[in-house]
Amino acid sequence: MMTRKGFGNDSLADDAIRRVRKGDTAAFEVVVRQFERPLRAWLAVHAPPGVDVDEVAQLSFVAAFARLSDYELGTNFAAWLFTIARFRLKTEVSRLRRVADYHVRYAPDLLQRELERRGSAPPELQETRLEHLQKCLGQLGEDLYRFIRWRYVEEIPLEEMAALSGRSVAAVKKQLWKLRRKLHACVEMRMAAEGEPS
Amino acid sequence: MNDDERFIELWNDYLEGELDESRIAEIRALVEGDDRLLRMAADSYQMHRLLGLIAQDTGSRQDDFVAETLARLPADDDRFIEGVMQNLSQGSPRKGTTTRKLLAKWPMAIATAAVVVLIAGVYFQRPSAEREIAKITGLSGSLQWTGDGGRVFHDLRVGAELPGGTIEGMVPGSWFQLEFNDGSTVTISGNSMLTFSDQGQKKLHLKEGSVSGRVKPQPAGKPMLIYTRSAMLEVLGTQFEVEAGLSATMLNVSEGKVRVKRLSDGSTVDVPAQHRVIVAADREMSPVLVPDSVNRWISQLHLGPDGTQGKWSPKTDAEDAKLRAIPYTTPQGKTIYTAAFGVSRGDRPPVVLQPASRLRVRGRIASTHKVYFGVTVKHAGGEFAGRFQTIRPAVEFQNAQDFEVILQFRDFRLDPSLIEMKNELPSAPFDSVVESFWCHTLDKQAGLEVTEAELIPTAEHESE
Numbered sequence: 001m002m003t004r005k006g007f008g009n010d011s012l013a014d015d016a017i018r019r020v021r022k023g024d025t026a027a028f029e030v031v032v033r034q035f036e037r038p039l040r041a042w043l044a045v046h047a048p049p050g051v052d053v054d055e056v057a058q059l060s061f062v063a064a065f066a067r068l069s070d071y072e073l074g075t076n077f078a079a080w081l082f083t084i085a086r087f088r089l090k091t092e093v094s095r096l097r098r099v100a101d102y103h104v105r106y107a108p109d110l111l112q113r114e115l116e117r118r119g120s121a122p123p124e125l126q127e128t129r130l131e132h133l134q135k136c137l138g139q140l141g142e143d144l145y146r147f148i149r150w151r152y153v154e155e156i157p158l159e160e161m162a163a164l165s166g167r168s169v170a171a172v173k174k175q176l177w178k179l180r181r182k183l184h185a186c187v188e189m190r191m192a193a194e195g196e197p198s
Numbered sequence: 199m200n201d202d203e204r205f206i207e208l209w210n211d212y213l214e215g216e217l218d219e220s221r222i223a224e225i226r227a228l229v230e231g232d233d234r235l236l237r238m239a240a241d242s243y244q245m246h247r248l249l250g251l252i253a254q255d256t257g258s259r260q261d262d263f264v265a266e267t268l269a270r271l272p273a274d275d276d277r278f279i280e281g282v283m284q285n286l287s288q289g290s291p292r293k294g295t296t297t298r299k300l301l302a303k304w305p306m307a308i309a310t311a312a313v314v315v316l317i318a319g320v321y322f323q324r325p326s327a328e329r330e331i332a333k334i335t336g337l338s339g340s341l342q343w344t345g346d347g348g349r350v351f352h353d354l355r356v357g358a359e360l361p362g363g364t365i366e367g368m369v370p371g372s373w374f375q376l377e378f379n380d381g382s383t384v385t386i387s388g389n390s391m392l393t394f395s396d397q398g399q400k401k402l403h404l405k406e407g408s409v410s411g412r413v414k415p416q417p418a419g420k421p422m423l424i425y426t427r428s429a430m431l432e433v434l435g436t437q438f439e440v441e442a443g444l445s446a447t448m449l450n451v452s453e454g455k456v457r458v459k460r461l462s463d464g465s466t467v468d469v470p471a472q473h474r475v476i477v478a479a480d481r482e483m484s485p486v487l488v489p490d491s492v493n494r495w496i497s498q499l500h501l502g503p504d505g506t507q508g509k510w511s512p513k514t515d516a517e518d519a520k521l522r523a524i525p526y527t528t529p530q531g532k533t534i535y536t537a538a539f540g541v542s543r544g545d546r547p548p549v550v551l552q553p554a555s556r557l558r559v560r561g562r563i564a565s566t567h568k569v570y571f572g573v574t575v576k577h578a579g580g581e582f583a584g585r586f587q588t589i590r591p592a593v594e595f596q597n598a599q600d601f602e603v604i605l606q607f608r609d610f611r612l613d614p615s616l617i618e619m620k621n622e623l624p625s626a627p628f629d630s631v632v633e634s635f636w637c638h639t640l641d642k643q644a645g646l647e648v649t650e651a652e653l654i655p656t657a658e659h660e661s662e
Contacts, residue, residue, distance in 0.1 A: 033260075187245075
């Protein structure tokens with residue numbers, strides 16, 4: 001059984017923070033590079049539709065930088081950062097709720113409750129999940145992977161995907177649904193094999 | 199079709215952003231009270247988001263993210279630049295927006311090389327034979343300076359001293375402020391082109407765009423001269439703003455007095471403080487009081503492309519008139535696709551933002567992409583007051599769909615590239631005059647088109 005992964009070397013972040021506090025602001029780049037991916041991954045799966053994940057992630061880093069003196073070296077910087085991110089996300093969701101047509105366009109209440117429930121899980125699980133997902137993607141044959149590539153990498157319209165694959169648009173949608181289910185099952189199976197809560 | 203099949207069909211459309219209101223209501227009814235479907239929806243949504251993240255997580259995207267984040271850090275002093283410069287052992291550090299951007303965007307090794315090149319460029323490429331007549335006191339956005347017998351420079355920085363030459367703003371958000379040796383300042387903003395010289399008398403040629411100035415008293419018999427295609431202005435010491443078009447020049451005087459000569463017939467007129475005049479061959483040249491400001495503005499694309507930047511298309515039977523974003527590639531290789539509208543321009547009254555002002559933008563996008571919306575604002579006297587922007591996520595702009603967004607100005611933030619000047623600029627755009635409204639996408643031609651933009655002053659009973 002593997003132990004749960006963290007976010008890399010904690011002392012690296014603490015060293016960088018020490019340098020920032022001494023005036024070497026550029027050292028904050030080390031912190032951003034270490035945590036940008038797990039933070040964006042966590043936000044991506046916990047933010048309801050309509051939230052600009054990169055924007056919230058950047059604002060979280062900026063807030064962390066501004067309040068860096070509050071952070072106690074040697075404790076858990078990742079936990080501190082993710083707490084800031086949770087508040088930032090809440091603020092953004094509150095802002096969106098004030099937008100007149102937000103509910104009509106995204107129906108966020110559909111997901112909100114479930115996403116919030118899942119948000120209580122340790123943030124580092126998303127990083128693990130992301131790694132498993134990449135392995136699961138690697139196991140797909142080209143005939144299936146091409147749908148993922150078209151939809152998410154090349155971002156081509158469904159109509160074009162239908163033409164390329166010789167299927168109907170409805171069949172392409174169904175294929176994407178099946179692929180997402182398949183990948184979800186693959187990731188959860190790997191998580192379970194490592195003893196991680198899913 | 200059973201509930202599960204219907205749910206799958208609807209949820210796929212939801213993730214693709216293709217659900218209308220009635221079908222959103224239908225899916226809500228299906229999921230309501232069915233935890234199994236809700237979990238399935240959340241699983242699918244999270245997988246969808248993770249796949250999107252993985253697909254776009256290229257090295258350059260991560261670099262961009264890091265660069266954008268670093269550029270947004272509060273800059274309470276120049277420690278960032280100084281720290282790097284000291285690490286490079288390149289001697290005394292100097293402040294510079296361009297340098298900061300380079301450092302933020304590129305890996306350190308490349309940035310190191312860039313700083314060395316930049317310093318070498320500034321110190322060694324500058325012509326020693328020409329006398330410096332002014333220094334740069336502020337800049338942002340893409341700019342191009344042509345001097346030294348036609349050599350073109352992009353790596354400008356605050357504090358650099360310049361001989362005469364031509365400065366050009368390349369995008370609607372460009373801004374450049376120059377201080378002459380006697381303390382007089384001139385500022386260009388947006389797509390403007392200004393040639394300046396001082397051989398004992400300051401002479402400016404404004405080919406297009408706008409320039410504002412705060413001019414110290416000039417030597418007797420040697421006023422600052424500003425030439426446009428249609429007018430010549432004599433400035434003795436005053437605060438003013440000039441806007442030059444192909445066939446007309448608009449002069450707005452805040453303080454002092456400016457003498458204007460119409461080039462087509464040689465007629466002259468003195469424009470006193472708080473007055474403006476339009477100089478054109480086909481209209482009477484008489485100064486009028488600067489009109490009171492207003493809080494409402496609407497684009498009028500059906501009247502033509504005047505004052506816009508972008509590819510304009512007239513109204514047809516099937517479509518409204520529209521303005522399509524056009525690309526500009528920076529010397530660093532980043533491409534920005536922009537559509538922009540002049541707001542307080544020509545003989546229109548100045549448009550002032552209120553805290554509760556909103557901006558409604560209608561348009562269309564060919565492919566899903568996040569969109570930046572912003573305004574460039576100025577003080578009543580014409581001085582630059584900042585650029586403020588908000589970013590709306592890609593999910594609001596679906597493939598080949600019309601969009602309408604309502605933007606609240608309380609959500610607008612100072613453009614990160616101006617962060618070094620935050621103490622000199624207002625923290626919000628309120629009570630400032632809107633010079634231009636712009637929107638853009640980055641790095642990808644998303645086919646952004648605007649059909650209408652409207653600044654709406656919120657009625658009292660609506661304001662919070």
